[in-house]
Amino acid sequence: MSAETPSVAAVDPWVARDVAVVWHGFTQMAAYPGNVPITVERAEGRELIDVRGNRYFDAISSLWVTTLGHRVPELDAAVIDQLGRVAHATLLGNGSRSVVEFAEALAAVVPVDDAHTVFASDGAVAIEQALKIAFQYWVNRGEPGHTGFLALGDGYHGDTVGALSVGDGGFGTSVFDPLRFPVLRTPGYADPDWAVKAIAAIAANAGTLAAMIIEPLVQGASGILVADPEDLAAVGRACREHGVLLICDEVATGFGRTGKLFASQWAGPDFRPDIICLGKGISGGYLPLSATVASRTVYEGFLGEDLGTATFYHGHSYGGNALACAVAMRHLQLIAEWKVLDHVVEVAAHLATRLDQLISGLSGVAAVRQCGLMVGIELAPPAGAERWGRRVCAGSVGRGVLLRPLGDVVVIMPPLTSTAEELDRVVDVLAESIRDVWAEDAQ
Ligand SMILES: Cc1ncc(COP(=O)(O)O)c(C=O)c1O
Missing domain, CATH: 3.90.1150.10 (Aspartate Aminotransferase, domain 1)
Structure with a gap:
């Protein structure tokens, strides 16, 4: 510690206790006390x-x-009510009532055809699930050549290795370059011609792409770069026309942030992603919950023999948490009621x-x-x-x-x-x- 750096305890005793045991994400811990958290x-x-x-x-x-907001009485009550029933029961092989109810409510509002939802706890995991689903979808169809992903410059999709791979650089990602899988990348929303370039890449690579992944309308983590909804619609049409799955990462934009329930809706009623990833605001900020919402076509590509290879062999311990889904359900109702x-x-x-x-x-x-x-x-x-x-x-x-x-x-x-x-x-x-x-x- 340099002579100028204030001692941790002198800054704040809670900060001293904090740095003694907690390792904060995206935070240089040596500088943490000096940044007066x-x-x-x-x-x-x-x-x-x-x-x-x-x-x-x-x-x-x-x-x-x-x-x-924080401590919303109606959301507090939803958690407490669900606590009186069950906090969590696994979704692997069995169902959970509040999860079924929330998935039904979600299917009614999400711009995905006949939605089926795989739940998880963080946005990055919703992305991992989407990438694996898109990849396996083609294998299950007997077209295993569709192994690539098209992603945008300035894109950010989370910090797990798959999400980092489809994300662009920055945020200290370069140290992990040897772990990241290669993707096809066209410019992001900072380039006024981003859609034209993306559409050309879709047309040229349709035979080898599993999917395109995109943050619809707003690239958030790269500094709130905003796209024209018409460009988004044109990219959606190109994916549909060339048979490339479209994954919309609405982790940041979902649940009202942009003034519609989902940013994808700004691109018009015909814009129907094959997979939408949700997180962050899905539970109103109450409990960790994320979702990978797939269309019926994608979902049906996984139907087959019990214990067979078509199955999506992926699932997390807390995926489909009953408390999180109960509060997410009430949250969705309140968005409409209020x-x-x-x-x-x-x-x-x-x-x-x-x-x-x-x-x-x-x-x-x-x-x-x-x-x-x-x-x-x-x-x-x-x-x-x-x-x-x-x-x-x-x-x-x-x-x-x-x-x-x-x-x-x-x-x-x-x-x-x-x-x-x-x-x-x-x-x-x-x-x-x-x-x-x-x-x-x-x-
Ligand atoms: C567009 C987008 N996708 C994915 C993520 C990752 O979500 P999480 O931090 O919940 O893993 C974020 C987080 O900022 C995001 O903005």
């Missing part, structure tokens, strides 16, 4: 409250999972106006990108300036708004029920933080 103890509505009683507006929805999608459209428009008025023109801001309640503010640090994203977000946290950057892109991903006033506060605080950091470096 908060230790959350409880929450109320859309605010997190730390062990010292400080309150923070959760402007990143606890890493994009919290939809309606007209959450209308609210998202309304407050997203308000947020766009405020960002335009207060952020876009600031020195140190290169671009503001938004789709629904997904916002990326790309900072433009002056030459030689360091850790801008980190410093701007630390300034916001100090002012009671919890933000976390992706490099030098500040992400605003507030709960879907956020009010216009709360969003105004987020924008005001962010503008102050950017001005402060600019002033420090401009001297």
Whole structure:
């Protein structure tokens, strides 16, 4: 530890206990205490409250999972009610009532034909399942030459090895390059011709592709890069025309984030992915749950002899957790009952106006990108300036708004029920933080 680094205990005794035993994901632990993390103890509505009683507006929805807020009485009640029945029973070979009920509700709303759902607990696992299903689908059909995947530049699909393989670089992935399987990659949404190039690759490689995987409408983790829905629709048509399975990764965009229940729906009613991956907001941010939703055609490709080779030999211990499915079911009902999608459209428009008025023109801001309640503010640090994203977000946290950057892109991903006033506060605080950091470096 250098002379300037404050001792862990001097920073915060909870941080000292934390670093003694916890290893945080995507976090350099040597720098963790110095980055002044908060230790959350409880929450109320859309605010997190730390062990010292400080309150923070959760402007990143606890890493994009919290939809309606924290401690929603109706969701709390759904968990408690299910606890009175059973917390978990395996789905391997047997059924579980709350899982059946949620899968039925999901099938009624997801843009996949006659949906059948494989449940898991994290988004990356939903992706792994989709890749394996797509691969085995062709083997089961007796066409084993379809082994490749088409994926986009700037794509992110999670951190397990298969998900890392279809994802593009960045986020420290290069160390794992020897483990990643090769994929065919065409440019992402930063290229205005991404769809034309993807369609050409689909046409040229249809005979060897198992599937194309795409984050419909928004590439989130690469800094909220937004596509035109018409381009998305054209890519969907090309996949259908050339017989390439289309996997839509809606882990980040699903459950209302973009103003529709699923981002795929912006591409129109004819856009019907073969497989959709869901996670994050699926349980309202309450319990780990993810889902790989396959069309009837894909599902039927796996039907055959008991214990035969056509079976999908994949499943996780907690896949189809009863508590998670019970809360996910109530969450889906509340999205409709509370007209959450209308609210998202309304407050997203308000947020766009405020960002335009207060952020876009600031020195140190290169671009503001938004789709629904997904916002990326790309900072433009002056030459030689360091850790801008980190410093701007630390300034916001100090002012009671919890933000976390992706490099030098500040992400605003507030709960879907956020009010216009709360969003105004987020924008005001962010503008102050950017001005402060600019002033420090401009001297
Ligand atoms: C589009 C997308 N896919 C997959 C994942 C991985 O989800 P999880 O972190 O639950 O594994 C993420 C996470 O940010 C994501 O944004």
